[in-house]
Amino acid sequence: MKNIKLKTKLFLLFLIVICINCDGTLGGFNIISFPVSKKKIEIAFDSLYSQYPEYKIPSKWEEHNNWHKRGYGFLEGRILYFKERPEEMYYISFIGDEQTLKDTTHIDVSIRSVFIGNKRKWLKQEDFSNDDENRIQTRFKAEIISKLEKYTNSKAKDLEY
16 A cells, blocks of 8 residues: 555656646747658758858857757757847747658648747747737748758748648
């Protein structure tokens, strides 16, 4: 009987720790679909970082690249830094399950969270006003998606969800 109580308490403690570390679920801004394979978009991200190193995480914010520790290590993502005001970072991830991500005809990506410099924390889509959400989406498309389209020689499209 003591063994069952101990296991139950340990399991509940484990669930509490998971919930605290995961900080809930990630949000999701608009999903953007590229008509290329995941491998091709990964190469495009590598090219982006190579040609535009200013999009890499600065050392002063490296400690906030803690997705694995927060319980999201299973997501395949990239972080993009924007120095110009407002200073912020976008956590971008590939969308889909293991099978979907193997599809060579398309890959979907989305901003999952935004790190706001002056607030020093990651925020989800639901934390932003419509104006801020539109600003973020516009910045992402103008500065990042447009470059990825050139690298992949493709045209991305917004998906309705």
